[in-house]
Amino acid sequence: MTPDEYHIALSESTTPLIIGVAGDSGSGKTTFTNLIRVILGPSVVGTITLDDYHRYDREERAEKRITPLHPDANRFDRLASDLADLRSGKVISKPVYNHETGTFDPEVRFAPRNIIIIEGLHPLFNEELRSLIDISIYVDPDDDVKFAWKLRRDVGDRGYRREEVLAEIEERKPDFEKYIAFQRKYADIIIRIEESSCALPDDSSLYRVSLLQAIPVGCVPAVPFTLDLARILPCADGPFSIGSGEVMLDDRRLSSLTLDGYLPFGFARSLEESIEEQTTICALPFFPGRTITPTNVVALLIAWRIICRRCSLTEEPF
Numbered sequence: 001m002t003p004d005e006y007h008i009a010l011s012e013s014t015t016p017l018i019i020g021v022a023g024d025s026g027s028g029k030t031t032f033t034n035l036i037r038v039i040l041g042p043s044v045v046g047t048i049t050l051d052d053y054h055r056y057d058r059e060e061r062a063e064k065r066i067t068p069l070h071p072d073a074n075r076f077d078r079l080a081s082d083l084a085d086l087r088s089g090k091v092i093s094k095p096v097y098n099h100e101t102g103t104f105d106p107e108v109r110f111a112p113r114n115i116i117i118i119e120g121l122h123p124l125f126n127e128e129l130r131s132l133i134d135i136s137i138y139v140d141p142d143d144d145v146k147f148a149w150k151l152r153r154d155v156g157d158r159g160y161r162r163e164e165v166l167a168e169i170e171e172r173k174p175d176f177e178k179y180i181a182f183q184r185k186y187a188d189i190i191i192r193i194e195e196s197s198c199a200l201p202d203d204s205s206l207y208r209v210s211l212l213q214a215i216p217v218g219c220v221p222a223v224p225f226t227l228d229l230a231r232i233l234p235c236a237d238g239p240f241s242i243g244s245g246e247v248m249l250d251d252r253r254l255s256s257l258t259l260d261g262y263l264p265f266g267f268a269r270s271l272e273e274s275i276e277e278q279t280t281i282c283a284l285p286f287f288p289g290r291t292i293t294p295t296n297v298v299a300l301l302i303a304w305r306i307i308c309r310r311c312s313l314t315e316e317p318f
C-alpha cells in the first residue's frame with residue numbers, strides 16, 4: 001500500500017480511534033502528539049487539548065485557590081459526553097480555553113476524525129473516561145527535566161516571570177501527586193524521559209527516552225528487527241545506546257526499550273523497513289533527516305502501534 005492509498009483508506013474508515021495522552025503540565029505531551037500526527041498524516045488526526053475542559057478561568061481559579069490539576073476545576077462529565085458523541089460519529093461543539101487571556105473563547109465545531117488524540121492532565125482520570133479511550137499513553141519525564149522545560153516554556157513563550165513559574169511548580173506538586181501521577185498505572189504505553197548520558201556539552205535537546213509497554217499477548221504483531229552493526233556504526237554521529245528488557249512499575253510488569261544519544265539513520269531505517277513490512281504501508285516519510293533522536297524513534301514505534309490498532313478496526317484490511 002502506498003502512503004496515498006493508506007491515507008485514503010484511513011479517511012474512508014468511519015470508526016474514530018481515540019488516543020488519550022496524559023501527563024503533567026509541560027511534560028512533553030504536545031511534542032509527542034505532534035510527531036505522531038506528522039507520522040500518521042495530519043489530515044486523519046484531530047487533537048483536543050483538555051485545557052479546553054477547565055471549569056474555571058484563570059481569575060476564578062485564583063479566587064477559589066484551586067489549581068487546574070484539581071478534578072473540581074475540570075468538566076469531566078462534559079468531556080465524557082463529547083467523547084461518546086465523537087465515537088458515534090457526531091460533530092460536537094467544543095469549549096476553547098485561551099492561554100493568552102486566561103479565559104474562554106466562543107465554542108467551536110469539532111468534527112470526528114479517523115484518529116482523535118485527547119491530550120491533557122486527566123484523560124485517564126476515571127473509569128468512564130478510560131472506557132472511551134482505545135490507546136492510553138502517559139508521558140513521564142523526570143522532575144528535573146520537566147521543571148527545566150516548564151520554566152523555559154512558561155517564561156519564554158507564555159510571558160510568566162521565572163519566580164512565578166517556580167512558585168507555581170511548588171504549589172502544584174501536591175495536586176500532581178494526588179490527581180495526575182496515579183493515571184500512569186492505567187496507561188498502555190508509558191514514555192519515560194531522563195537526562196541523556198550521551199548528549200554533547202552544548203546540546204540541551206537530547207534525552208534518554210524509554211518506551212514501556214503493557215502488551216496483552218497477540219495484541220500487536222511482532223516487528224522483526226535485525227540490528228546491522230556493520231551498516232550502522234560507520235554512520236553514527238555521536239555516542240548512542242539501545243537497551244531492552246522488562247521493568248516492574250506500579251505493580252505491573254512492562255516491556256522496556258531505552259534509547260539514548262544520536263541514533264544513526266541506519267537504525268531508524270531498519271525499524272522503518274520492519275514496520276513497513278508489518279503494516280504493508282510503504283515508505284511513509286517518517287524521518288527526513290540523518291540523525292535521529294530517541295524521541296523520534298519512540299514516536300515512530302507508538303505510531304506503528306496506533307496503525308496496527310487502526311487497521312484492526314477497519315473492515316478492509318490493509
Ligand SMILES: Nc1ncnc2c1ncn2[C@@H]1O[C@H](COP(=O)(O)OP(=O)(O)OP(=O)(O)O)[C@@H](O)[C@H]1O
Pocket residue numbers: 023024025026027028029030031032120149150152153193205206207295
Ligand atoms: N521529547 C522532548 N525533547 C526535547 N524537548 C522536549 C521534549 N518534550 C518536551 N520538550 C520541551 O518541553 C516543552 C513543553 O513540552 P510540551 O509543550 O510538549 O508539553 P505539554 O505536556 O504538552 O505541556 P502543556 O500540557 O502544559 O501544554 C517544549 O516546548 C519543549 O521545549
Ligand SMILES: O=C(CO)[C@H](O)[C@H](O)COP(=O)(O)O
Pocket residue numbers: 024025026051058068069098099100102120121
Ligand atoms: O496546567 C496547565 C496546562 O496543562 C495550565 O496551567 C492550565 O491549562 C491553565 O493555563 P494558564 O496557566 O495559561 O491559565
